[in-house]
Amino acid sequence: MTTERIATSDTPHATPSLLQLIWLASPALPIGGFSYSEGLEAAIDKGFVHDEHSAGQWLVDQLHLTQSRGDMAVLAQMVVAWQAKDISRLATLSQWVHATRETAELRLQSEQMGRSMLEWLRNLNAIDADTIALCNGWVPTYPLMFALALSRTGAPLDQCLQAYAFGWAENMVQAALKSVPLGQNSGQRILTQLAQEIASAVQHAMQTTDDTRQAFSPMLSILSAQHETQYSRLFRS
Structure with a gap:
């Protein structure tokens, strides 16, 4: 008895869009997201976050106040x-991202x-030399490079943003588990809470214009x- 192997392509273009989104949302993506807490560790140090409830509320607030609006x-x-x-539009948006890192x-x-994301795409042969040169000519911020990866999936825009938001949520929950610290069940409850908020955050983000987009979280x-x-920290931010 013999079996035939179905020929497949190793290129990302041959991968279904859903699998590409899952891939991009994975914490295993080699871009270093696990090493950042985006201010959460400092909030824990100051006592603003100290248990499961406060960690969940903090992350929901960040989803709506910083991620969705910005x-x-x-x-x-x-x-x-x-x-x-x-290209002109991309350059303008890239400048906005860089200017809003406070x-x-x-x-x-x-x-x-952003640079790690660009390198990952280059290693997969997912982008051509002209695109690489273009990105290196700007500040290759993470939103700019992640948007490039999302743009290649062919997935609807709302699903692209859902994948991004869930990937962000997973990384932040892992940061909370390590630094509060919390148990795995607490982490799953917080992730459930965030998942229930993602759809509305995505809809708000998609309705945001240049005039209403903002980055204001003093x-x-x-x-x-x-x-x-x-004095003591686990994360780079």
Whole structure:
């Protein structure tokens, strides 16, 4: 008895869009997301976050106040611009992202994860030399590079943003587990709470325009700045 192996392509283009989104949302993506808490560790140090309830509330607030109004909104616009090959629009949006990183840690996170994302795409032969040169000519921020990856999946925009948001949620919950600290069941309850909020956050992000997109979270910026000199820490932000 013999079996025949169905020929497949190793290129990302041959991978169904759903699998590509799951891949991009995975914490195993080698871009360093696990090493950042985005101010959560500083919030724990100051006593704002200290248990499961406060950790869940903090992350839900960040989903709606910083992600949905800012990064997810600009990400949605970037995906559309990448698909249209609107270079001028991409340059403008990329500048906005870089300008809204209010502390050294947040800026370094965006740049490091962006460069790692670009390198991952290059290693997969997922982008051509012209695109690589174009990205290197800008500051390859994480939203810009993640939008490039999303734009290649062919998935609907709302599903692209859902994948991004869930990937962010998983990384942040893992940060909470390590730094509060919390147990695995607590983490799953927080992740459930976040998952229930993602759809509305995505819809808000998709309805946001250049005039309504914003990056205004002063307490988070203060905590991020304080984290730079925090005595004991596990994370880079």
